[in-house]
Amino acid sequence: MDTKRQIAILGSTGSIGTQALEVIRDNPERFSVEVLTANRNSKLLIEQALEFKPNAVVIAEEQKYNEVFDALDSNGIKVYAGEDAISQIVEMDEIDLVLAAIVGYAGLKSTLAAINANKQIALANKETLVVAGDLITSLARENGVNIYPVDSEHSAIFQCLVGEHQNPIEKIYLTASGGPFRGKDSDYLKSVKKEEALKHPNWDMGAKITIDSATLMNKGLEVIEARWLFNLKADQIDVIVHPQSIVHSIVQFQDGSMKAQMGLPDMKLPIQYALGYPERIKSDFKRFDFADYAQLTFEKPDTKTFRNLALAFKALEKGGNLSCILNAANEVAVDAFLKDQIGFLAIPDTIERVMDDATFVNNPTYDDYVTSDSEARELAGNLIKHIA
Numbered sequence: 001m002d003t004k005r006q007i008a009i010l011g012s013t014g015s016i017g018t019q020a021l022e023v024i025r026d027n028p029e030r031f032s033v034e035v036l037t038a039n040r041n042s043k044l045l046i047e048q049a050l051e052f053k054p055n056a057v058v059i060a061e062e063q064k065y066n067e068v069f070d071a072l073d074s075n076g077i078k079v080y081a082g083e084d085a086i087s088q089i090v091e092m093d094e095i096d097l098v099l100a101a102i103v104g105y106a107g108l109k110s111t112l113a114a115i116n117a118n119k120q121i122a123l124a125n126k127e128t129l130v131v132a133g134d135l136i137t138s139l140a141r142e143n144g145v146n147i148y149p150v151d152s153e154h155s156a157i158f159q160c161l162v163g164e165h166q167n168p169i170e171k172i173y174l175t176a177s178g179g180p181f182r183g184k185d186s187d188y189l190k191s192v193k194k195e196e197a198l199k200h201p202n203w204d205m206g207a208k209i210t211i212d213s214a215t216l217m218n219k220g221l222e223v224i225e226a227r228w229l230f231n232l233k234a235d236q237i238d239v240i241v242h243p244q245s246i247v248h249s250i251v252q253f254q255d256g257s258m259k260a261q262m263g264l265p266d267m268k269l270p271i272q273y274a275l276g277y278p279e280r281i282k283s284d285f286k287r288f289d290f291a292d293y294a295q296l297t298f299e300k301p302d303t304k305t306f307r308n309l310a311l312a313f314k315a316l317e318k319g320g321n322l323s324c325i326l327n328a329a330n331e332v333a334v335d336a337f338l339k340d341q342i343g344f345l346a347i348p349d350t351i352e353r354v355m356d357d358a359t360f361v362n363n364p365t366y367d368d369y370v371t372s373d374s375e376a377r378e379l380a381g382n383l384i385k386h387i388a
């Protein structure tokens with residue numbers, strides 16, 4: 001890279017955000033931090049800003065503004081507050097690339113704003129594509145904006161496609177670890193608590209995605225994300241459980257050849273690839289050792305027990321706003337599970353009911369998505385009140 005790539009990290013205090021900062025810390029000659037944003041973790045945001053000296057920071061929770069301002073203003077760092085400020089700050093001229101690492105629907109508006117402002121996107125926030133994949137990808141196409149996947153599976157597919165742009169994809173296989181409850185039945189699952197669900201076997205991630213991994217909704221969201229990123233049909237996407245999380249995903253081409261991307265599970269690698277694309281930056285990330293893995297195994301996912309994956313395929317096949325509804329119901333149900341208000345199996349129950357009851361819109365606009373999201377949240381909230 002000739003000059004430093006100037007980066008805005010939306011959600012810098014989260015699991016992806018902090019790992020992205022580790023990558024940037026290790027590559028100061030390649031990257032500089034222009035903007036950092038957080039929801040409410042003012043302490044960490046201040047710490048990060050004092051180290052990385054961004055042009056500006058945003059704290060979404062407005063009550064925290066004074067604390068952040070007092071700590072950073074004298075250091076010449078601009079401080080803003082409120083969710084709208086996140087969508088405004090991405091327009092800053094100095095920014096080359098926006099890392100969208102806010103969790104959930106809350107990341108949609110700022111990602112759209114960044115694409116509108118012609119910024120390149122490194123996308124971790126998969127919910128954005130689940131909710132409004134058609135809107136995001138068509139806007140990105142119109143504006144000539146590249147979306148570099150951060151999700152390890154999509155990064156794997158993306159890496160397998162380098163040099164293959166004239167060769168159509170026949171099929172992709174997204175690998176799934178199976179999460180902490182792989183092999184368990186519904187009887188077992190009905191009484192599991194959040195502490196067990198939060199113990200992911202291979203990845204250390206934020207709470208919401210960790211629960212999504214345990215329910216297999218994460219893989220469902222990734223199926224929808226892949227549909228939009230790689231312009232695929234539902235029947236071109238398959239999920240395969242691979243408990244060791246070494247093969248990060250596979251592309252099958254028209255001649256039957258399959259390409260896989262492999263490595264130890266470490267999110268810093270796909271983050272770095274997205275930030276530094278097309279360069280593979282030298283790293284000291286731990287290397288895979290064949291001696292540590294006597295075998296790599298693959299099995300079909302159990303979609304009867306882990307119904308969320310089947311629900312995501314249903315949403316993808318039906319189209320319209322159904323993925324947006326699925327996502328909103330899931331966010332509400334996961335939040336309720338994390339607050340011990342509902343059991344593990346009430347998550348798919350809630351999502352399924354909301355998908356049946358919410359208003360279906362065939363060709364949604366942005367406003368339709370906003371309305372669908374809030375209708376689905378209300379329906380899910382009411383169902384949960386009855387369970388709790």
Ligand code: NDP
Binds near residue numbers: 011101104106203205
């Ligand atoms: P975390 O919960 O760890 O972090 C979320 C970040 O978003 C935090 O900085 C948080 O701020 C901020 N945030 C949360 N809500 C809001 C809001 N309403 N407005 C503004 N900012 C907000 O999540 P992860 O880092 O785990 O995940 C981020 C995204 O990346 C998700 O979409 C996830 O699916 C995806 N992803 C994550 C992976 C991982 O390994 N973690 C792997 C692949 C994808 P605060 O800290 O102040 O609350």
